Amino acid sequence: MDRRNFINKLGMGAAVASIKPTSITDIIKANQKIHHQTLEDVAKNEDYWRMIRNAYTIDKNQINLNSGSVSPAPRVVQEAMKQYLTIVNMSPSLWVDDFLIPQRETLRKRLAAMFGCDPEEMAITRNTSESLQIIQLGMNLQAGDEVLTTTQDYPRMLTTWRQRERRDGIVLKTFPIPTPCENPDELYDLFVKNITPKTKVILFCHISYTAGQIFPVKKICQMARERGIETIVDGAHAFAHFPYKYEDLQCDYYGTSLHKWLNAPFGSGFLFVRKDKIPGIWPLMAAPSSQDDNIRKFEAIGTHPVANRNAIGEAISFNESIGIDRKAARLRYLKNRWVEQVKDLPGVNILTSLNPELSCAIGGVNIDGVGANDLTAFLEKNYRIHVRPRFVPNEWEGIRVTPNVFTTPEEVDLLARGIERVIKKGLK
Ligand SMILES: Cc1ncc(COP(=O)(O)O)c(C=O)c1O
Structure with a gap:
């Protein structure tokens, strides 16, 4: 029995297929299925972005919302x-x-x-x-x-x-x-x-x-x-x-x-x-x-x-296989998604415009009375969310949140839950 038959016999075919790393060819094939979709639709097409996520070797036990500093390279690049x-x-x-x-x-x-x-x-x-x-x-x-x-x-x-x-x-x-x-x-x-x-x-x-x-x-x-x-x-x-x-x-x-x-x-x-x-x-x-x-x-x-x-x-x-328009649309979608959930909470100050001409993936936020270092440490400790504190001396401080093409909506939702918790209960 060859390996594929053996795996199928064990009922593991689907599982193995799902962990097969995404190649550039896979992305090009997937593009053929979505080419009729608007950028707005593609930005929310979770099957597509799950497939892209699978091109990376990222630590799935950690939510990396600091792609601004440096981004992991997908497997094909490694x-x-x-x-x-x-x-x-x-x-x-x-x-x-x-x-x-x-x-x-x-x-x-x-x-x-x-x-x-x-x-x-x-x-x-x-x-x-x-x-x-x-x-x-x-x-x-x-x-x-x-x-x-x-x-x-x-x-x-x-x-x-x-x-x-x-x-x-x-x-x-x-x-x-x-x-x-x-x-x-x-x-x-x-x-x-x-x-x-x-x-x-x-x-x-x-x-x-x-x-x-x-x-x-x-x-x-x-x-x-x-x-x-x-x-x-x-x-x-x-x-x-x-x-x-x-x-x-x-x-x-x-x-x-x-x-x-x-x-x-x-x-x-x-x-x-x-x-x-x-x-x-x-x-x-x-x-x-x-x-x-x-x-x-x-x-x-x-x-x-x-x-x-x-x-x-x-x-x-x-990058070419995804396409820069699709990529930017997805990044804006993820940024807007968490910002929309927290922007009206008392004490929350959004530091980034939501106008698509004026921003993309990067979003900044601070909370009245909460230091940027403390908020960063809180998110890391309680949610395993990694963001970057940012300081503009004598002006303001806040956290910078940067999703990437491998980020899931659930991950940015969890960030919003973390911010909500700070508003309700402080940094406890
Ligand atoms: C605006 C800006 N300029 C320059 C740099 C320096 O980049 P690098 O460390 O890749 O040289 C950074 C790094 O984050 C940056 O954010």
């Missing part, structure tokens, strides 16, 4: 990475130099196609920190030049400017933003209001890491360009999270981490530099002058783990 690792270790200098490193060019083209830029504007990096610091530390600024950003920009990016303040005498200016902000023109106006004749650069998030506010990127970048100001957009949380292309942004520089929403291996990211801006940026690690106008000068970092990088291709394929 497998690809392991295969590359095996190849690397067969004969590193031969296989890496002759076979795996040249594959970077394929990846460059695929990422550029996804982002909507010329491949010659796309550098593959290890994360957003590296991408943005290449620009922040590599641009020519003089003492007294001003850099403008918000108090909700990422601490590491602010630290980088502060180091340049100490080293080069530049001046960092930050301003607070309303949270949530229901009118994107307000954000735009705040940038305009805070620009001075000395402003040389504006840095801001495509979507804020604190409470998931989506910024009117194109409008701000066009306004800045008219004034001769350069724009750096921190896209750490945006790429492969919701649909957009470079044309919708028009910034000079853009950095993202692919281990967040693309679900690529940890330590993968990209940097976009507008072609005419490449010669003006010094790379973090020195490059020969022959590479002055070559995007690859930003990638010359010495020996590094190519298996992680080459498996990005599998993450692209995985």
